[in-house]
Amino acid sequence: SAGPAGQGGKKASDSLTVNLGFSGNTIVRNFNPFSLQASQGTFGFQYEALFGFNILQGGKFVPWLGTKYTWADGGKKITVALDPRANWSDGSKLTAKDAVYALEYVKKQDLPVDWKFDFKTATAPDDHTLEITFDTPAYAKLRNIGGIQPIPEKIWQSQDGKTFTNPQPVASGPYVLKKYSAQQLTFEARDNYWKQKVPVKTLKAPVVASSSEIGKLLSGEIQWSGGAVPDVQKQYVAKDPANHHAWYPTYGGLFMFFNHTKAPFKDVHVRKGLSLAVDRTELADVGNPGMFHPLNSTGLDARTQGKWIDSAYRSAEQPKAQLAAAEAEFAKAGYTKQGGKLVGKDGKQLAFKILEVSEFADSIQRDKVIATQLAKAGIDVQVQPIASAQLDKARQDANFDVLVGGAVYYNTPYNFFKDMLFSGNKGIWTNYGHYNNTKADDLLQQMEGSGDDAAILKTSAELQKIMVDDVPAAPLITIGASAQYNSKNWTGWPDEKNPYAIPAPWAGPTDMVNTILSLKPVSGAKAK
Amino acid sequence: MSHVPERYEDELLSEEPLSDELLSDELLSGELLSVEGLSVDYFDRAEPVHAVRDVRLGVRRGETLGVVGESGCGKSTLVTALTRLERPPAVITAGSALYRPREGEPVDLLRADERQLSALRWRHLAIVFQSAMNALNPVHRLGAQFVDVLRAQRGLSKKEAQERAGELLGLVGIPADRLRAYPHELSGGMRQRATIALALACEPELVVMDEPTTAVDVVMQRQILKQIGKLQAEFGFSVVFVTHDLSLLIEIADRIAVMYAGRVVEVGPARQLYENPAHPYTAALRNAFPPLRGPRRPLTGIPGSPPGLRHPPAGCAFHPRCASRFAPCDTEEPELLPAGAGEAACHLPTHADAPRTEEAPDATD
Amino acid sequence: MSVDAAAVAARGGFRLPENRKVRAGLALLSLFVLLALLGPFVVEDVFGMSATAIDTSASMQPPSSAHLLGTTATGEDVLAQLVVGSRISLLVGLTAAVISTTLSVLVGVAGGYLGGRPDALLTVVTNVSLVIPSLPLLVIVASYVKGRGGWLTVALIIGLTSWPWGARGKRAQTLSLRRRDFVLAAEMTGESRWWIITRELIPTLAPLISASFLGAVVLSMFADAGLAFMGLGNINLTSWGSMLYWAQNASALPRGAWWWFVPPGACIALVGLAAGLVNFGIDEIANPRLRRANRDIRRAAKAAAKRAHRENS
Amino acid sequence: MTAPVVPLGAESAPAATRKGPRLGRARYFVRRLAFYLVAAWIAITLNFLLPRLMPGDPASVLIAQMQGRTALSGDMIASIYRLFGNPSEPLWDQYLTYLGQVFRLDFGLSVAFYPTPVWEVISAALPWTIGLVGVVAVVSFLFGTAGGILAGGRAGSKLDSVATPGAMFMTALPTFWIALLFVLVLGFQLAWLPTGGAYDPDLEPGLSGAFLGSVVTHAILPALTIAMGWAATWYIGMRNMMITTVSEDYVLLARAKGLSKGTVLFRYAARNAMLPSVAGFAVNLGNVVGGQLLVEAVYAYPGVGYLLFQSVASVDYPLMQALFLMVSLSVLAANFLADSVYGLIDPRARETGS
Amino acid sequence: MPPTDASKPVLEARKVSKRFTLHGPGQYGKEVHALEPVTLALHPGRITALVGESGSGKSTLARLLALAHPPTSGEIRLDGERIAAARTARGKRAYYRQVQMVFQDPFSSLSPVHRVRHILGRPLQLHGGAQDKAARERQTVELLERVNLTPADQFIDKFPHELSGGQRQRVAIARALAARPRVLLGDEPVSMLDVSIRLDILNLLGSLRDDGLAILYITHDIAGARYFADEIKVLYAGQLVESGPGEELVRDPRHPYTRLLVESAPDPDRIAPPPDPDGDDAPPGEPPSLVDPPGGCRFHPRCPLAVPQCATTFPPRTHLSAKRWVHCWSHDAGVPQIPQADPVPHTDCPVPHTDRPVPHKDKDNSP
Numbered sequence A: 001s002a003g004p005a006g007q008g009g010k011k012a013s014d015s016l017t018v019n020l021g022f023s024g025n026t027i028v029r030n031f032n033p034f035s036l037q038a039s040q041g042t043f044g045f046q047y048e049a050l051f052g053f054n055i056l057q058g059g060k061f062v063p064w065l066g067t068k069y070t071w072a073d074g075g076k077k078i079t080v081a082l083d084p085r086a087n088w089s090d091g092s093k094l095t096a097k098d099a100v101y102a103l104e105y106v107k108k109q110d111l112p113v114d115w116k117f118d119f120k121t122a123t124a125p126d127d128h129t130l131e132i133t134f135d136t137p138a139y140a141k142l143r144n145i146g147g148i149q150p151i152p153e154k155i156w157q158s159q160d161g162k163t164f165t166n167p168q169p170v171a172s173g174p175y176v177l178k179k180y181s182a183q184q185l186t187f188e189a190r191d192n193y194w195k196q197k198v199p200v201k202t203l204k205a206p207v208v209a210s211s212s213e214i215g216k217l218l219s220g221e222i223q224w225s226g227g228a229v230p231d232v233q234k235q236y237v238a239k240d241p242a243n244h245h246a247w248y249p250t251y252g253g254l255f256m257f258f259n260h261t262k263a264p265f266k267d268v269h270v271r272k273g274l275s276l277a278v279d280r281t282e283l284a285d286v287g288n289p290g291m292f293h294p295l296n297s298t299g300l301d302a303r304t305q306g307k308w309i310d311s312a313y314r315s316a317e318q319p320k321a322q323l324a325a326a327e328a329e330f331a332k333a334g335y336t337k338q339g340g341k342l343v344g345k346d347g348k349q350l351a352f353k354i355l356e357v358s359e360f361a362d363s364i365q366r367d368k369v370i371a372t373q374l375a376k377a378g379i380d381v382q383v384q385p386i387a388s389a390q391l392d393k394a395r396q397d398a399n400f401d402v403l404v405g406g407a408v409y410y411n412t413p414y415n416f417f418k419d420m421l422f423s424g425n426k427g428i429w430t431n432y433g434h435y436n437n438t439k440a441d442d443l444l445q446q447m448e449g450s451g452d453d454a455a456i457l458k459t460s461a462e463l464q465k466i467m468v469d470d471v472p473a474a475p476l477i478t479i480g481a482s483a484q485y486n487s488k489n490w491t492g493w494p495d496e497k498n499p500y501a502i503p504a505p506w507a508g509p510t511d512m513v514n515t516i517l518s519l520k521p522v523s524g525a526k527a528k
Numbered sequence B: 001m002s003h004v005p006e007r008y009e010d011e012l013l014s015e016e017p018l019s020d021e022l023l024s025d026e027l028l029s030g031e032l033l034s035v036e037g038l039s040v041d042y043f044d045r046a047e048p049v050h051a052v053r054d055v056r057l058g059v060r061r062g063e064t065l066g067v068v069g070e071s072g073c074g075k076s077t078l079v080t081a082l083t084r085l086e087r088p089p090a091v092i093t094a095g096s097a098l099y100r101p102r103e104g105e106p107v108d109l110l111r112a113d114e115r116q117l118s119a120l121r122w123r124h125l126a127i128v129f130q131s132a133m134n135a136l137n138p139v140h141r142l143g144a145q146f147v148d149v150l151r152a153q154r155g156l157s158k159k160e161a162q163e164r165a166g167e168l169l170g171l172v173g174i175p176a177d178r179l180r181a182y183p184h185e186l187s188g189g190m191r192q193r194a195t196i197a198l199a200l201a202c203e204p205e206l207v208v209m210d211e212p213t214t215a216v217d218v219v220m221q222r223q224i225l226k227q228i229g230k231l232q233a234e235f236g237f238s239v240v241f242v243t244h245d246l247s248l249l250i251e252i253a254d255r256i257a258v259m260y261a262g263r264v265v266e267v268g269p270a271r272q273l274y275e276n277p278a279h280p281y282t283a284a285l286r287n288a289f290p291p292l293r294g295p296r297r298p299l300t301g302i303p304g305s306p307p308g309l310r311h312p313p314a315g316c317a318f319h320p321r322c323a324s325r326f327a328p329c330d331t332e333e334p335e336l337l338p339a340g341a342g343e344a345a346c347h348l349p350t351h352a353d354a355p356r357t358e359e360a361p362d363a364t365d
Numbered sequence C: 001m002s003v004d005a006a007a008v009a010a011r012g013g014f015r016l017p018e019n020r021k022v023r024a025g026l027a028l029l030s031l032f033v034l035l036a037l038l039g040p041f042v043v044e045d046v047f048g049m050s051a052t053a054i055d056t057s058a059s060m061q062p063p064s065s066a067h068l069l070g071t072t073a074t075g076e077d078v079l080a081q082l083v084v085g086s087r088i089s090l091l092v093g094l095t096a097a098v099i100s101t102t103l104s105v106l107v108g109v110a111g112g113y114l115g116g117r118p119d120a121l122l123t124v125v126t127n128v129s130l131v132i133p134s135l136p137l138l139v140i141v142a143s144y145v146k147g148r149g150g151w152l153t154v155a156l157i158i159g160l161t162s163w164p165w166g167a168r169g170k171r172a173q174t175l176s177l178r179r180r181d182f183v184l185a186a187e188m189t190g191e192s193r194w195w196i197i198t199r200e201l202i203p204t205l206a207p208l209i210s211a212s213f214l215g216a217v218v219l220s221m222f223a224d225a226g227l228a229f230m231g232l233g234n235i236n237l238t239s240w241g242s243m244l245y246w247a248q249n250a251s252a253l254p255r256g257a258w259w260w261f262v263p264p265g266a267c268i269a270l271v272g273l274a275a276g277l278v279n280f281g282i283d284e285i286a287n288p289r290l291r292r293a294n295r296d297i298r299r300a301a302k303a304a305a306k307r308a309h310r311e312n313s
Numbered sequence D: 001m002t003a004p005v006v007p008l009g010a011e012s013a014p015a016a017t018r019k020g021p022r023l024g025r026a027r028y029f030v031r032r033l034a035f036y037l038v039a040a041w042i043a044i045t046l047n048f049l050l051p052r053l054m055p056g057d058p059a060s061v062l063i064a065q066m067q068g069r070t071a072l073s074g075d076m077i078a079s080i081y082r083l084f085g086n087p088s089e090p091l092w093d094q095y096l097t098y099l100g101q102v103f104r105l106d107f108g109l110s111v112a113f114y115p116t117p118v119w120e121v122i123s124a125a126l127p128w129t130i131g132l133v134g135v136v137a138v139v140s141f142l143f144g145t146a147g148g149i150l151a152g153g154r155a156g157s158k159l160d161s162v163a164t165p166g167a168m169f170m171t172a173l174p175t176f177w178i179a180l181l182f183v184l185v186l187g188f189q190l191a192w193l194p195t196g197g198a199y200d201p202d203l204e205p206g207l208s209g210a211f212l213g214s215v216v217t218h219a220i221l222p223a224l225t226i227a228m229g230w231a232a233t234w235y236i237g238m239r240n241m242m243i244t245t246v247s248e249d250y251v252l253l254a255r256a257k258g259l260s261k262g263t264v265l266f267r268y269a270a271r272n273a274m275l276p277s278v279a280g281f282a283v284n285l286g287n288v289v290g291g292q293l294l295v296e297a298v299y300a301y302p303g304v305g306y307l308l309f310q311s312v313a314s315v316d317y318p319l320m321q322a323l324f325l326m327v328s329l330s331v332l333a334a335n336f337l338a339d340s341v342y343g344l345i346d347p348r349a350r351e352t353g354s
Numbered sequence E: 001m002p003p004t005d006a007s008k009p010v011l012e013a014r015k016v017s018k019r020f021t022l023h024g025p026g027q028y029g030k031e032v033h034a035l036e037p038v039t040l041a042l043h044p045g046r047i048t049a050l051v052g053e054s055g056s057g058k059s060t061l062a063r064l065l066a067l068a069h070p071p072t073s074g075e076i077r078l079d080g081e082r083i084a085a086a087r088t089a090r091g092k093r094a095y096y097r098q099v100q101m102v103f104q105d106p107f108s109s110l111s112p113v114h115r116v117r118h119i120l121g122r123p124l125q126l127h128g129g130a131q132d133k134a135a136r137e138r139q140t141v142e143l144l145e146r147v148n149l150t151p152a153d154q155f156i157d158k159f160p161h162e163l164s165g166g167q168r169q170r171v172a173i174a175r176a177l178a179a180r181p182r183v184l185l186g187d188e189p190v191s192m193l194d195v196s197i198r199l200d201i202l203n204l205l206g207s208l209r210d211d212g213l214a215i216l217y218i219t220h221d222i223a224g225a226r227y228f229a230d231e232i233k234v235l236y237a238g239q240l241v242e243s244g245p246g247e248e249l250v251r252d253p254r255h256p257y258t259r260l261l262v263e264s265a266p267d268p269d270r271i272a273p274p275p276d277p278d279g280d281d282a283p284p285g286e287p288p289s290l291v292d293p294p295g296g297c298r299f300h301p302r303c304p305l306a307v308p309q310c311a312t313t314f315p316p317r318t319h320l321s322a323k324r325w326v327h328c329w330s331h332d333a334g335v336p337q338i339p340q341a342d343p344v345p346h347t348d349c350p351v352p353h354t355d356r357p358v359p360h361k362d363k364d365n366s367p
Ligand SMILES: Nc1ncnc2c1ncn2[C@@H]1O[C@H](COP(=O)(O)OP(=O)(O)OP(=O)(O)O)[C@@H](O)[C@H]1O
Pocket: B042, B044, B049, B051, B069, B070, B071, B072, B073, B074, B075, B076, B077, B078, B089, B090, B244, B308, B309
């Protein structure tokens, strides 16, 4: 059934259809929050986290199961107060014990959860207090702590966290699974949800093939989506500006990562030259014109992360390619332009490959644009798509030339810089280039122990200088959390004026649930 | 099914009745089938093949008429046109073939419509093809191929048809239990005899046989011919027997028509044709068969080869190969005129300035 | 369908067949070959267009005088891509077809001619390769080697997986030729086996080999386009298949950008049509019953039939 | 001395060969069976060798990939090595353990649909493919063949002169491109038919009319796409065979017998002309299982072909391997069936010794 | 060329037999007993005709002689020397320099893709030592003239399909002659040709015989064999049953099968219908299956003279005269092997084939 009728006829305003972006064309019934293959809809709608930060508002604390946290012992102890209203979908109370249980469970079974962290002890002095202690200051782990997803012991004690598929979860979120089919998940709002009344009674999450996403958005068949709709302004928003919205708030930046273990990328002049040869404005306009913009040279986004940028770099941007400057840098590295080709001392043209995940056609497209831009500087760049697993391996083994990838922002710049520069992160998220700089390591160490913004800003300024002078990775453009939504039946979506959450249906649990809980039915819609 | 390829058929459905004078005239001759001016062309390219040209022929009741000629001279085209089984690019461009059944009205086969034809088919007019392997449907049992025609044409029940089929096979010396066999399970000779039995299924008045024995051995051929003769004596049907083996025809046929390049060049009683051929081609053909008995003597074939029929030679088509050709042969087409007990299309007997040799040089004996 | 090789060969050695379908097909194919050979120069050097020049200000534009076939999502000129892409597509098609035809001729003709044990072995190899489904094999192998090597790899994979049908057909043809006395006659002339295979059998099979070669070109182009469409080709190259891939990934379909994916598909289809025409033509040469007289002749026949009808009445 | 009279019946069958044919047939059958077993073994072995011969060490890629997603137990790692090659073990040992695993149909867990076992993933997709492509195969065969019979039986007729060039054109088009055009025109521009999935996900799968209706409407476009090409192929083959057959002597004889047009066309001509098509059809059924890879992918139809597409996209080697094996074995089975059944339609193939 | 000694055979088959193994469904592994041990000698300047019905093994014998199949048993001798199955290309060439074959179907025996020049040029190059182009050209023209394809330059550049059947067969003969062989094996060389052309070709072969060639002439047509050959051998279901000078054999067939053959042949001079071999209308049966052939004399199931012995033992050779023999028990029943007097004077070959006086013979030895 094509068309808006798919929303369910007269009870239209009770339900909402969301494209959660299931990978593959079938939904695997796996709601194990400890499995990275867990089906979409496991987090947020069902399992909830302790708290979050709204990076759109400079990392503002977003309370959830946890209402507030306090550090003690110079960052070696944290106490989280839990919301006394919190309960499980079977009606029983959610207590601090459940959070402790989740921590221990993950530790004991060594489950690959992204919020996993090292701690000394985790205790529940009372039902609504969680205490975690550490050997070293753990300010930087706040995000992981906020990510803890409590689980009810009575269900999980008998399960193997690695293999349990948890077909009918008992969780604390606003929805319970009403119906599973390989083509669609149907969630029903809990009437005993602890936090508030849930406005959207029925939440449908069908499988939407990417080729039909735009069609279904336009027909209103899906009202909330987070796919990569090309040229979304023209293709979606412009078709019905009153109701169709697309907002891609910045949550990170796109970088060109160089392999620091390999010539010629060891040479800072080569890195700088490459960075100078990229036309970021053009890059930002590939695919989705108007949605992204060039990054600040520090790697941070001046608009959303502005308060963390050192005043010296506030306006350090390089939107257009500066081929002459690039040529000068390359010359310092011994490359000269000969007949349109950038030729090294060995007489060979500077040539390399950009590895890219083969499934990501739009990324490949973007890389190809970079390749074309670099070709203007006389460099022969080929884009080579490989399987994501192979890419992981190539990164780990430093077996590549150049990669293009994203790095994300958190509540403070600490995580961002640590991800990018910490030598201990070689090859993994996101020090892909195996960057190794003791000074950066020291600075990061220093920052990890600091609890206040001023101290963080000071250290961060020095890290920013490293970014600008040493170009460990070349900052390109912002990346945004793509979200399309329809305000015909539901309003109250986050937007630039009210950025209370990242609206992408694939964003973090607090963002996603915050969005759905903030929606209000449009009064006229019912009559339709 | 129709004398024009099916694709042209729609335009030709209107039928006009036969003219009376033609009827009465022909009725007198007592012929079962009278063919007049029959021409057939193959329209496969811009220049059609004139496979049969202006053929006149009569088949008498109960006789065996042999049709002989070299390969490609139009024998098969003639008989398929007569039986209205010509295949697509073939078009009957002129002529009539008046068929006079023992009972009922005479019919011009060449203008009969589908309904008239299917009334005649197999009950009056049956045919035997050269290769029995190809003439029997390979995926049906032998019996089924008798039964369908017996049911369609004689209205027999299935059981009756089976019985009748058994009897028919018996006529040609095949046990009735072979009805359940598939064609490929029979030997070549048996298949050929089976198709003859099949032709007799509805006791037709005319059986056309297009080289029915070329695919079998002499021994088997002899046996089949004998059986045909016997059945003919018993049922009294007429046979048109097509072959290129003149020596065989002389033995079995009552009269023989010799074809060359799409035309009948001589017709006459078999013996006369053998002993006293009127046309040089007939004579040459006869001499091309080494005799089985008698003294051995040098024989020659006919020099050259038969002409293509897209552009047959002007005048007498045989003239380029004829040893006794003279002035008019390459320009005037001779007509089929009485010669002895038969007819011949040759200028020799009719032209005053023909070279008066005793006989054509090759035709010595 | 069995086509009698000698019957085809007998129609006059290597001369261009008179069959209209064959001629039309060959003409169309030559046109594409010409396009692939010269097109890129003309487009790039004469008209100064580029298949890769990005112009984000002119993305997804419908055909206009500036871009005769419109632009892609990154503002590349579709016409330029189409012309430049023809080279890779044909190259892959031709190379793969050369590989598979060579293999199939070698295996099929050698097996059919030599008979006995070599034939039994080759037949088993062929039949086994035949029953192992080639498309999934192709896809899987391509996915293993994805991104490694350029068009040659793709051509190689396609060529190596697509020979068995051809080999089977050629073996059957050779067997039927083998029964013809001219092969025996050649042996009795004292020719070597190699000579007989290369100078007697293969030339006799030549019309069929070339028809099956054209078929292989088309199938390889289909396969190449399919692989590229699945993202298993080399994405740095512009080919008709990769154009379809990009178009599909940029949602050209729902965005109604027909100018992006209709032309490459139509080109593939035209090449397919050309090869189809040649094949049907060859069928008709081998089996004249399939041939349909042209309209003039049909009319003449109709007129003659009518005349005969009237005259008699 | 009286000469032994040859009874007529002696012609009917060489009595001494009664035992012979059956034995010969059995041997023939055994040979065919042996061939298919060999082919199956080769397919299985190929499946074993492919990942081991391919560059990029799939096993370690797979392990890396799995480790990124879940904690791998030792068992699972061992199983991956068994299926995809463990460089530290001798090939022969690997082969034996691999064979063992194949015979237990144990292909491990799918990566893309972790932690679902591969066979479960495949069996979810199988019914869709068999349903869609199977029905299309049968329907297009029937239509194509019937059209071919009619057109070939009356070469030059209106049907022939319109349908034949059309069919020739159809066979020249790449199927997935037709799929794209259909999606564009019928799916997006006219919005007549759904263009993705197998049914409306809002509906409860079951035997309800609404659900079945939705299954049908979702199947129309993919079915049409596949059917057009296939029907055209059958049509051309059948037409050409028909034209050839119609001028066979036995068809001419059937006409001479004065049988009705229908009898001549169907009982005599078509029945014989169909033999190659029928043989081809059975072989073609094997391809049903492979699905129409790209067509299913364009329509996101959840069948085996799309599954293969997805497994390729997400580098799900276990799934790929199992799919390849399954498709290979079904093609083999279909071929074997075709070989064995062919005798039913062509009496010449069930030769009794002659 | 080795000296031609008319009395010594050039090519001999000694007790050669052939069985084919079948492979199709339903007959897998069975054998066709195509040829039982057969002995046959070809003499220079002499035409030997081999007559028999279809499937009797005539072609098989010719192909054995041409080394196209290895014999199941027995041997082939060329000039008295045993030919070990010539496997090597050199061995084959040496053999085919002496022995050449002309095939039944001129449409299939000429390669459709080569011109006459090539078809004749190759054997000239391989066997005739005509290495340079000019010599080849000259010899090709000579060959064409020898087979009466004149003017030669009209034919030399034609493709086979541009020639008529008779012309093609002449080219085929010319090709066989190119190697200057001493033996010509003709497997029904004229049966596919129109009657009007047949005689020309046969006369051409006859003139080659006069040049000293040994010719094997395989045919169905006993009248043609009588006309053309010096001696006739009759093959039935793989067994040679009778042999003798053509004229005599036709006039006075001694084997019941030969008689059947002669009586079945069309003969316009026959006054009365041929006597029915069975006396009644029963058909005289059909050739036996060679997969499962009858024991003894294979003709016995159809033979009007059959005795029980016939079904068990193949009769030995009974020499009726120096040139005539027959395998039939009816001639072996204790009667002297050779009749006291042979009224037919046997001139040795080459026999002038014109107007040879053949004394009429009324004596009938048949029982
Ligand atoms: N379908 C056709 N298209 C064009 N010409 C044809 C066709 N069929 C036959 N002919 C030509 O028509 C002429 C007569 O053919 P037909 O088959 O009647 O000869 P025939 O005397 O029966 O020969 P044969 O003894 O070989 O059977 C021949 O020259 C032949 O080439």
